[in-house]
Amino acid sequence: MGQPDKEPIVQLSHVSLAYQHGHAQSATILEDVTLSIQRGEKFMIIGPSGCGKTTLIKAIGGFLKARQGEVTVNGVPVKKPGPDRAFVFQDFEQLFAWRTVLDNIVYALQVTKHLPRRQAIDKASFYLELVDVAAAADKYPHMLSGGMKQRAALARALALEPDILLMDEPFGALDAITRNQLQLELNTIWRRTGVTIVLVTHSIQEAVFLGHHVLVLSSSPARVLEIVDTSQAEDLDSPAFTAHSLHLQSLLVRQDKDLIREQVVPLSIVQ
Amino acid sequence: MSVPLFRTAEKRTFTFPGWLRYILIGAIFLIAWQLYVSLSGVSQLLIASPLATLQALIADFANGQLPSAILVSLQNLAIGMGIGIVTGLILASLSTFSRFGRDLLTVLTAVFSPLPGIAILPLTMLWFGLSSSAIIFVVVFGSVWPISANTDTGFRTIGTTTRMVALNLGLTRLQTVRDIFLPAALPHILSGLRLAWAFGWRTVVGAEIVFGVAGSNGGLGWYINNARYFLNPPAIFAGLVVISLLGVLLDTLFQFIEQQTIVKWGMKQAQ
Ligand SMILES: Nc1ncnc2c1ncn2[C@@H]1O[C@H](COP(=O)(O)OP(=O)(O)OP(=O)(O)O)[C@@H](O)[C@H]1O
Ligand SMILES: [Mg+2]
Numbered sequence: 001m002g003q004p005d006k007e008p009i010v011q012l013s014h015v016s017l018a019y020q021h022g023h024a025q026s027a028t029i030l031e032d033v034t035l036s037i038q039r040g041e042k043f044m045i046i047g048p049s050g051c052g053k054t055t056l057i058k059a060i061g062g063f064l065k066a067r068q069g070e071v072t073v074n075g076v077p078v079k080k081p082g083p084d085r086a087f088v089f090q091d092f093e094q095l096f097a098w099r100t101v102l103d104n105i106v107y108a109l110q111v112t113k114h115l116p117r118r119q120a121i122d123k124a125s126f127y128l129e130l131v132d133v134a135a136a137a138d139k140y141p142h143m144l145s146g147g148m149k150q151r152a153a154l155a156r157a158l159a160l161e162p163d164i165l166l167m168d169e170p171f172g173a174l175d176a177i178t179r180n181q182l183q184l185e186l187n188t189i190w191r192r193t194g195v196t197i198v199l200v201t202h203s204i205q206e207a208v209f210l211g212h213h214v215l216v217l218s219s220s221p222a223r224v225l226e227i228v229d230t231s232q233a234e235d236l237d238s239p240a241f242t243a244h245s246l247h248l249q250s251l252l253v254r255q256d257k258d259l260i261r262e263q264v265v266p267l268s269i270v271q
Numbered sequence: 272m273s274v275p276l277f278r279t280a281e282k283r284t285f286t287f288p289g290w291l292r293y294i295l296i297g298a299i300f301l302i303a304w305q306l307y308v309s310l311s312g313v314s315q316l317l318i319a320s321p322l323a324t325l326q327a328l329i330a331d332f333a334n335g336q337l338p339s340a341i342l343v344s345l346q347n348l349a350i351g352m353g354i355g356i357v358t359g360l361i362l363a364s365l366s367t368f369s370r371f372g373r374d375l376l377t378v379l380t381a382v383f384s385p386l387p388g389i390a391i392l393p394l395t396m397l398w399f400g401l402s403s404s405a406i407i408f409v410v411v412f413g414s415v416w417p418i419s420a421n422t423d424t425g426f427r428t429i430g431t432t433t434r435m436v437a438l439n440l441g442l443t444r445l446q447t448v449r450d451i452f453l454p455a456a457l458p459h460i461l462s463g464l465r466l467a468w469a470f471g472w473r474t475v476v477g478a479e480i481v482f483g484v485a486g487s488n489g490g491l492g493w494y495i496n497n498a499r500y501f502l503n504p505p506a507i508f509a510g511l512v513v514i515s516l517l518g519v520l521l522d523t524l525f526q527f528i529e530q531q532t533i534v535k536w537g538m539k540q541a542q
Contacts, residue, residue: 081439089435096436097454097455097536098457098532142538
């Protein structure tokens with residue numbers, strides 16, 4: 001199994017985040033977050049509902065300025081969003097409704113990489129093949145199922161060949177079976193491309209299964225509770241998997257009542 | 272009884288196709304009209320029969336009077352709408368990107384949109400004389416507000432995810448407006464256009480009638496007024512028929528555009 005390089009690609013040092021509305025500033029959402037993400041690893045973010053997971057990943061994406069501290073990607077302070085950090089969102093509205101699935105990707109390639117159309121089509125087709133939606137290439141997004149839309153969005157993000165793939169609960173709105181399928185495929189894609197993945201999730205199982213590291217946030221204002229190394233726990237039946245799951249669960253128990261209820265089901269059954 | 276929220280597949284016994292039903296209704300109306308004129312002995316100077324109207328239509332198409340009147344009217348409408356659309360889109364874009372633009376649009380719309388376009392015709396006649404420019408200005412004036420206000424609403428209601436995708440791709444402002452905002456707001460823009468052209472078409476004809484009084488050569492309004500001047504009811508009726516039919520034709524064109532865009536993209540349900 002591939003191991004990430006020991007070279008940080010994302011670094012946050014003492015970062016505090018808040019939303020700015022005109023001149024008013026919201027209460028602090030995240031406080032004093034320090035972490036580093038290695039190039040090529042799969043970094044999971046988990047925490048109670050509403051604690052600030054989306055806010056954190058938005059800051060890495062450059063959509064939100066840090067109130068204090070600094071976010072750097074490749075050693076450079078993040079100032080604004082860019083295609084080097086491709087975002088995959090939870091909701092199904094991220095594809096452009098007025099373009100076919102293929103054209104969604106072709107357009108993204110034309111504006112970011114200035115590829116000629118012919119070349120962009122080839123590349124787009126390759127990534128659609130990779131995420132297994134090539135059959136829907138000429139359809140408009142509204143004709144696709146939720147799972148296919150997320151695959152297409154993933155294909156668009158991958159086609160940008162970003163340094164980092166930022167995913168905010170990308171499979172959150174999918175049924176369990178589709179979700180598991182996409183988790184497996186994401187792993188395959190990661191093995192083939194070696195892209196760094198930062199993924200927000202509500203599911204402990206997903207975090208342990210996919211992640212090399214799992215960041216656990218506390219309830220608001222969110223702080224880093226622990227960053228758990230789960231790189232050895234990829235086999236769902238391994239004792240390490242169970243141990244990590246239980247550990248994460250116990251960390252979150254005090255934080256989020258909903259999460260406990262969701263996870264009472266023995267984890268082995270989920271798969 | 273429950274009212275279905277969405278169109279469902281209906282089981283139907285045989286019915287006539289839509290166009291046939293409409294033609295039937297039209298035919299019944301024409302026959303009633305013809306019978307009334309033939310049997311009631313109403314003065315032919317007040318009402319022309321369908322047959323007389325048809326004869327006038329054929330004659331004035333053949334001698335070129337109607338075609339040139341149609342051309343003039345459509346040209347006035349097209350130029351006025353064209354300028355109105357461009358100005359409206361620019362105003363709406365300014366309004367989304369600057370505070371001043373928003374204030375400007377709010378004030379202008381509030382002050383000018385309640386004014387019936389035809390009410391400023393005397394003013395434009397003073398400025399431009401009895402020329403097409405005077406009519407075109409009125410059409411521009413009338414179409415700008417519905418277009419800019421609707422477009423503005425459309426821009427404002429674009430979802431956060433769509434905006435974030437645009438930011439993520441690192442689009443320029445021009446690309447954002449042209450490639451994202453315009454298509455995303457198209458349902459709103461098209462309903463603005465629908466209002467605008469319906470208004471514009473009525474205004475063009477109305478203004479031409481006013482011009483007709485002054486004896487200037489012109490479009491369909493002028494044609495009708497001229498026919499009145501020469502006590503020629505069949506030609507008046509022929510003019511009305513043409514105006515109405517052109518309206519239906521423009522509406523069909525509009526539905527076609529909707530069909531090819533927002534319906535195809537799943538942004539609006541088919542009718
Ligand atoms: N645009 C905004 N302006 C002000 N406050 C916001 C904004 N977006 C989110 N918040 C607040 O920030 C806090 C964290 O929100 P965030 O969306 O980051 O949580 P989350 O962990 O992603 O939640 P969830 O698990 O439900 O997705 C919440 O209290 C929320 O009310
Ligand atoms: Mg969230």
